[in-house]
Amino acid sequence: MLIINTFVRTLRFIGAYTVANVQAAMEYRISFWVQIFTMAANDSLWLFFWWTYFHQFPLVHGWQNNDIVVIWAVTACAFGIAMGFFGNSPKLAALIMNGGLDAYLGMPRYVLLHVCVSASDPTAWGDIIFAVGAFLLFLHPDLLHFALYVLMALSGALIFTSFVVIICSLAFFLGNTEGLAQQLLGTLITFSTYPMNIFSGTVRLLLFTVIPAGFISFVPLQLLHQFSWLLLAALFGFTTLIVFVAMGVFHLGLRRYESGNLLGMQG
Amino acid sequence: MNTIIAQPEKSFKQNMGYALRKYTTVFHVSIANNLAYMGEVVFRTIFLVVFVYVFLQLWTATFAAKGIHSLSGFRISDMVWYLATTETIALSLPQLTRLIDQEVRSGQLAYLLGRPCSYVFYHYAQYLGGRLVRLVINAAVAFIVAMLFVGPPPFSWMGLLVWPLVVFLAISIDFAVYFSIGLLAFWTEETTPFFLIVNRLALVLGGVLAPLEVLPQPIRGLAQVLPFSAVLYGPARTLVHFELDHFIGLLVQQFITLAIGSLVLFVLYRIATRRVNINGG
Numbered sequence: 001m002l003i004i005n006t007f008v009r010t011l012r013f014i015g016a017y018t019v020a021n022v023q024a025a026m027e028y029r030i031s032f033w034v035q036i037f038t039m040a041a042n043d044s045l046w047l048f049f050w051w052t053y054f055h056q057f058p059l060v061h062g063w064q065n066n067d068i069v070v071i072w073a074v075t076a077c078a079f080g081i082a083m084g085f086f087g088n089s090p091k092l093a094a095l096i097m098n099g100g101l102d103a104y105l106g107m108p109r110y111v112l113l114h115v116c117v118s119a120s121d122p123t124a125w126g127d128i129i130f131a132v133g134a135f136l137l138f139l140h141p142d143l144l145h146f147a148l149y150v151l152m153a154l155s156g157a158l159i160f161t162s163f164v165v166i167i168c169s170l171a172f173f174l175g176n177t178e179g180l181a182q183q184l185l186g187t188l189i190t191f192s193t194y195p196m197n198i199f200s201g202t203v204r205l206l207l208f209t210v211i212p213a214g215f216i217s218f219v220p221l222q223l224l225h226q227f228s229w230l231l232l233a234a235l236f237g238f239t240t241l242i243v244f245v246a247m248g249v250f251h252l253g254l255r256r257y258e259s260g261n262l263l264g265m266q267g
Numbered sequence: 268m269n270t271i272i273a274q275p276e277k278s279f280k281q282n283m284g285y286a287l288r289k290y291t292t293v294f295h296v297s298i299a300n301n302l303a304y305m306g307e308v309v310f311r312t313i314f315l316v317v318f319v320y321v322f323l324q325l326w327t328a329t330f331a332a333k334g335i336h337s338l339s340g341f342r343i344s345d346m347v348w349y350l351a352t353t354e355t356i357a358l359s360l361p362q363l364t365r366l367i368d369q370e371v372r373s374g375q376l377a378y379l380l381g382r383p384c385s386y387v388f389y390h391y392a393q394y395l396g397g398r399l400v401r402l403v404i405n406a407a408v409a410f411i412v413a414m415l416f417v418g419p420p421p422f423s424w425m426g427l428l429v430w431p432l433v434v435f436l437a438i439s440i441d442f443a444v445y446f447s448i449g450l451l452a453f454w455t456e457e458t459t460p461f462f463l464i465v466n467r468l469a470l471v472l473g474g475v476l477a478p479l480e481v482l483p484q485p486i487r488g489l490a491q492v493l494p495f496s497a498v499l500y501g502p503a504r505t506l507v508h509f510e511l512d513h514f515i516g517l518l519v520q521q522f523i524t525l526a527i528g529s530l531v532l533f534v535l536y537r538i539a540t541r542r543v544n545i546n547g548g
Contacts, residue, residue, distance in 0.1 A: 031456035038460035042467045049471050049486060056483035057329045123463075179310040187317045198324040 013109060014117050018085055021120035032122050039126025040133075046193075047072045047134060059197055066138060067195065067221060073135040074149070074220045075192040078156025080127030086161045088119035090185065092168035093178040102259050112250050116161060145224060152220040155239045159212055162239075162246035163188055169246070172253025184211070192216040212242065289384055290392040297396025308401060312408040315354050319412050322350050322476070339480035344417035345507055346477065351409035352503035353475045356434060359401035360441060363394055364462040367449025377543060387446070387536055394442050402434070426509035433502040433514075436521040440498055443528030450532075453539040468493075474500030478508075494524045 026032050050068045058065070082089070092115060095101050104114050135141065135149055167181040191213035199207060208214040219235050222228075301308065326346045336342060341349065367390070370376045379386050413420065448461045455461075470476075472486070473495035479487055490496055501517040 028456040031460075034460045035457060038463050042463055045467055045471055049476075052483045052486055057333065059328050059332055123459075179307040180313075183310050183313040186314050190314075190317055190321060194321055194325065198321075198328040203320075203324075 010110075010113070013113070014085055017117040018120060021087070021118075022122075022125075025120065025122045035122045036126040036129065039123040040130040043072065043076050043127060043130040044134075047130075050193075054195075059195055063195060063197055069134055069138045070221050070224055071193060071195070071217045073131045073139075074153060074156060075131075075189070075217050076127045077131035077135075077149075077153035078216055079160055079189065080124040080131060081153060081157035082124075082160035082164070083121040084124035084128060085120065085157070086116035087121040087124060089116045089161050089164040089168065090181065091119065092116075092165060093171040093176070093181050096168070096171040096253070096257065097176050097178070099259055101254075101257060105259075111254070112165065112247060116165070148223065148227070149220075152223065152235065155235055156216040156220070158239050159216055159242055160188070162242040163212065165246040166242075166249050169249045169253045172256050187211060188213055188216070196221075212238065215239070286384075286388075290388055293384075293389055293392035294396045297393040298400055301397045301400040308404050309408075311358065311401070312405060315351075315358050315405055315408055316412050318354050319347060319351055319409065319416065323347050323416050339478065340508070341478055341481060345421055346481075347413050347417045348420050348422075349478055349503050349507045350476065351413040352506050353473075353499045355402065355405040355409045356437060356499055356502060357470065357475050359398050359405050359438075360445070360466075361394060361397045361401065363390075363442065363445040364449040364458055366390075367446055368452040368458045371450070371452040371539075380540070380543065386540075387532065390446065391442055394446075395438070398438050402438075421508075422506055423509045425511075426506045429509075429514060430502065430506045433505050433517060433521065436518075436525060437498040437502050440521065440525050440528055443525065443532045447528070447532045447535050450535045450539050453542055469495045469498060472496070473498055474503070478504060494520065497521045497524045 047069065050072070051065075054063070054068050055065060095115065101111070101115065104111050104118075107114055131153070135146075139145075141149065164181065164185055167177065167184045170177045170180070188211050191207055191211055196204070196207065196214060196218040204214070207218075215235060215238050219231060223231055223235070323343070326343050330336065330338070330343055337345075370379065376386070379389065382389070410420075444465060445462065448458055448465060451458050451461060472490040472493050474482070474490060479490050479496060479500050482490060490500075497517065497520045501520065505514055505517060
């Protein structure tokens, strides 16, 4: 019962922050909608490019025409959820470097979660609209497949956020890792949006461990092709593991954190 | 009498000389500033390495699936060198639009307008310095990576000789486009969406991932009639597959694009600066 109560309270906390973030972004209403529309158009442009490409140059090894739509729909939705709800996570390295964590450490809420939810990227909603739209429009899923898709996108969002937290937390140990974090996040997104069929050997192993792109797009693709409880368990198992690793690395680093005596307002 | 007539001529030459020295100094300072953050510049090349690797795998799989050794005259090694070249240029773009946007919104523009130099040329010199550092680092990393993956480049001496010129024109076109988008901050709440759309169109239709000849229809048809190819496809093809006819056509396309882009920039700048009010204090 205590676990359920904590879970519900956490969800309400995330929900309240997200609503406040969206309201803040809607202060500039036109800009907010233009950003969403632009991101959806940007994703559509890339999807159109790759769809026509793979239509003309189909890959072998069981690659199907609509697979590129699945990969993009799952990755964009996962990334959108991550940046829409936990949009402050990419700024974690800068906060660590500038002593910006001070504002959160005195608060009663769980620090890492509080840092992550305190900002939202408006363009992320464009990613989500594009992803859900593309999935429904091109794949015509039944209710079960759509529910599975949403579940896998949520899992992907947790993987994205945890990955960002881990690489940004390196700032506790290595100094300014903001540039490195941006590059590694870009790398994860890049690997997630290409067919896994083209990689083999060590690189494929890396894509299921160090840069977990395989769990963001490839495993969901396999699950949508042919559902397997074992594969779903592997996906959730890895998601749980990476969330705990992220929390562990952050807390380990927090012991080394030195306050910058920074005065700040936290709304 | 002679002195009176000669004075304005000498003065004009002197002014030109001073202006050149002034912007050259800004250019040098910008290079020094960017070299001071070498770590960041080198980190940025991780993405370049990833891209080249991913595309090598993609082209290898595509060629194997089709059972072919070349596509529209491009072998896998040509494709990789082409990609290394386009990515060298594309990933060297600094955050010019954001800089101008912030200067307009924060009012810092007012301080810069008071300086004894043109706001546009000051930023152009600064931009060239920053972009040159990134270009050189990217080119060095791309060269090593492509060399390791597919062996020596297929460059001709003519291609190597004219490449700096077409790259200079390409990055000048980029400056005109992204500076103009930054100036839109005078009228709009946010310029990022405009940047995003133009940048993505330039990447997809500019032939960053593959030569235009290889792209599927209708993307190929669309890309061939739009000016985006003057920035990425044109310079990369000149280096990898030099053809005199293509080179001359590219130069004409670049000059026309640059002229139109510069005209738009200066008209926007003229209208925008009329909206600036500077109060002392």
